[in-house]
Amino acid sequence: MKHKTILITGATRGLGLALARHWAQDNRVITLARSPGEQLDPAIAFYPCDLADEESIQQAMRAIGKDFPVIDVLVNNAAILTSLPLGVMKNSDISAMVAVNLTAPMLISKAIFRKMIQSKAGQIVNILSMAPKLNVVGDSVYSATKSGLEAFSRVLNKEGHRFGVHVNNIGLSAFPSGMLDQIVGDNKDKVLGLIPHGQFAPLDEVIAAIEFFAANSKDIGGQTLYFGGV
Template identity: 30%
Template sequence: MPKVVLITGGSSGIGKAIGEYLSERDYQVFGTSRNPQKITTSSFPLLKLDVNDINSIDTAISEVISKAQKIDVVINNAGVGITGPIEETPESEIKKAFDTNFHGPINVIKAVLPQMRKQGAGHILNITSIAGYMGLPYRGIYSASKAALEITIEAMRMETLQFGIKMTNIAPGDFATNIAAGRYHSPVLENSPYKKDYGNTLKTMNEHVDNGGDPQQMARMVHRIIETENPRIHYKVGSPLQKFSIVLKRILPDKVYERMVLRHYGLK
């Protein structure tokens, strides 16, 4: 019996790459999208699911169970980007980012746990971000939402181990996807005290995404983790510099690391 995999945000970017890779290796893959009827090029079925709508989460999971009689793997991939000076970022947009990047994955997990508990097994993989390991200028809300997910999963994993359920966090760096087009940008305001620094940093961030790695890297890593009997709690996927930045954060004095980040974004 092939493993049954549910991927949130499976219509583009990393989610689509993972779905295609696993489908080619005989997994039974179900992706999700808020508007699956608009996607005509998916090589695996897409179900309607909005991580901000608990009813749609329950309906999609019920549909998978009805069609496949089980769910072996859930990949929490749906997420949104957000940039801007925190002072100038509307509270409504901050809440939206946390709803999608934090509350959404937690609600998906809560909805699928009863089925996995019944099976006595299951694996939940959460796509977080290397940005979640550090506060980055003009990306602080995004970093915070991913950091919150990382820490919550550490706790949830310990709570659910007794049921035979595994949880894993995978933190990607920059990958060449359409996340920049879909994220919320606080506008670069003409009279803003942050105008110059934020404008330059935004340009740098977009270049990093445009020149990012191939999402196939993430797909290969996800496949490897699914096939690992005792996977680690945390994995990082990105350039050597991006992964090394986490090590430096741990070992360098705070202000030294801060200066390094400021220089990296041309802010000092």
């Protein structure tokens, strides 16, 4: 992609940071997160935002709306994961995952969706997960948030199609990140053993998938492309 305005949530580490760095070379890239992180490129526009807090999201979206009248692509990438059996999981962990993984993408999509309708063009891409397909013990809430986001995207795509706005998803297998390290530590084989292809998602193919959706937005919408052979 070139000469686009791209908003990426959670772009201070992992996949989000890699995407932001790649597209910042030829595009205007915006990101939302609690802090910019030490590795964030100065060329990337950063807006502080607590994705677990509705008012913080509203403030950030108002600020972005003033500075960037047109958003071409939104990538809802930010997510958190607490992997524990439901019976021993804290209620606060449940609430946090629902807020960041499901409510935040809905609120951000709502704000950007309105801007895209005015422009009569736009692509929203949600980063989902293989978790709902693998049914791993401990991932019940996380899987529910990702399944909910997929259902949300399919309906939103129908609402946006006649305005030239489309919504698609990428079901990510696994990507090296702080969240992955938090779960498996140095034992990467633990998660790789769950993936049929037995490898992390290649960054270039994730980029290619998102750019494919953005470049073919007349009739491709409501789709989920899964990585890893799941």
